[in-house]
Amino acid sequence: MTGGFAWRKGRLVRARMLSATARSLLFEVPGWPGNDPGQHVDIRLTAPDGYQAVRSYSLASSGPGLGVELAVERLPDGEVSPFLVDDLEIGDEAELRGPLGRWFVWRADQDRPVQLIAGGSGVVPLVAMIRAHADARSAAPMQLLYSSRTPDDALYREELTGTSAPAVTTWHYTRAAPDDWPGRPRRLTADDLRLKTMPPEREPLIYVCGPTGFVETVARTLTRLGHDPDSTRTERFGGV
Structure with a gap:
């Protein structure tokens, strides 16, 4: 558009x-x-x-x-x-x-695997991508890693949860987590990104959105883990 x-x-x-x-x-x-x-x-x-x-x-x-x-x-x-x-x-x-904005977009004709990574309300444009992916019945694999302070702070949680969810979502919490969530609440680490996202060998197109510090840390870590920095697209949100 x-x-x-x-x-x-x-x-x-x-x-x-x-x-x-x-x-x-x-x-x-x-x-x-x-x-x-x-x-x-x-x-x-x-x-x-x-x-x-x-x-x-x-x-x-x-x-x-x-x-x-x-x-x-x-x-x-x-x-x-x-x-x-x-x-x-x-x-x-x-x-x-x-x-x-024309850079931070996903289009249905893209056939590469897609890894979405959100921090807080940075999930909003990624929800648009997930919905569009489902509407297009795209065969390209797409999954989301969503880092939120607590379960109650996660936006669109009902839409992203359950067997009918339009994309595979992995949850991460930084302040409080459900009793059945493995580990302890913490900021995303290199190990978290390695274990909870697609490996570099799959050559995914990666979209990262959230607060500036979150986005910059995640992007740097993905590069250290072996992902091509040219395949990582970032969007920082702000404004009051």
């Missing part, structure tokens, strides 16, 4: 909480050109006094149609995310610009 630089008005038509601090938002956006899985969008909010704030958010949706889904995590001292999570109501409007 091509990118777009014009601002379009989107109306919130559906919303649901994904965790205590994160919310899925589905906007109907007239004129939306569609997007590839992995792209993002800018959102602009305008206050009554004319003050404007713009932030970027990854899209959980992809393909044609006017529906645009994103997931927003409320950040401490945030300027935009608290309003989107706590205050935006069904029928309210926001301005959206996009889709943006």
